[in-house]
Amino acid sequence: MAYADILLEQKQAALDDLRGVKELFASRNWFPGTSGNLSVRVGDFTPEEFYFAITASGKDKSVHTPEDYLFVDRNGKPCETTALKPSAETLIHCEIYRKTGCGAIFHVHTIDNNLVSDWYGDQGFVPAKGIELIKAFNIWEEDAAISIPILPNYADIPKIAALVPDALDPAVPGILLRNHGIYAWGRNAFEAKKHLEAFEFIFEYTYRRLLLNAAGSNQAR
Numbered sequence: 001m002a003y004a005d006i007l008l009e010q011k012q013a014a015l016d017d018l019r020g021v022k023e024l025f026a027s028r029n030w031f032p033g034t035s036g037n038l039s040v041r042v043g044d045f046t047p048e049e050f051y052f053a054i055t056a057s058g059k060d061k062s063v064h065t066p067e068d069y070l071f072v073d074r075n076g077k078p079c080e081t082t083a084l085k086p087s088a089e090t091l092i093h094c095e096i097y098r099k100t101g102c103g104a105i106f107h108v109h110t111i112d113n114n115l116v117s118d119w120y121g122d123q124g125f126v127p128a129k130g131i132e133l134i135k136a137f138n139i140w141e142e143d144a145a146i147s148i149p150i151l152p153n154y155a156d157i158p159k160i161a162a163l164v165p166d167a168l169d170p171a172v173p174g175i176l177l178r179n180h181g182i183y184a185w186g187r188n189a190f191e192a193k194k195h196l197e198a199f200e201f202i203f204e205y206t207y208r209r210l211l212l213n214a215a216g217s218n219q220a221r
Ligand SMILES: CSCCC(=O)C(=O)COP(=O)(O)O
Pocket: 033, 034, 035, 036, 037, 055, 056, 057, 058, 059, 086, 087, 088, 089, 107
């Protein structure tokens, strides 16, 4: 499918999804200092050809303007003539779409995801076990355990993007960059939001669990 074949209504639906999610996440302070980026895919998908709407780079994501989003292709190149620059991290979105065929990807920086990604950074994954919110990933087994991958936070984004395919776990719709933030995805904006919220719950739980464990061992001494 060529970009020109994508209907105006499909593009508008993607922009409406992005606007709603952006407003909600901004109200949670999930875009401090212009950080974070959001994308929603439009039209049909093949790994060789796909298109998505993504936030423009460096914008204040707590306000709405006519210059908040643009459409790009599978290589992260704008589909229409525009002065806007796609997110600096667009290539990471490209790799996630290409490998998973998902419909939406949301990236946020939070204190919890930064702290936990750094704490477990050397081992390369955050372990999570027996937390009810793991069910949000459609994993229903009792006392389920997952590992959330962590990649190094290179300044060179293509270098990070190259690591994405091998790091992905098909059962876990998210990936952390160490001391940077999380990318979470889903079949559509609803599911990507659900997954992101579940990850953030797990990170806050993990952080507080570590504090409680540390307090417990201090008391024992
Ligand atoms: C100001 S935060 C540093 C860049 C970043 O990590 C981010 O998520 C926002 O970059 P963008 O180009 O998408 O605005």
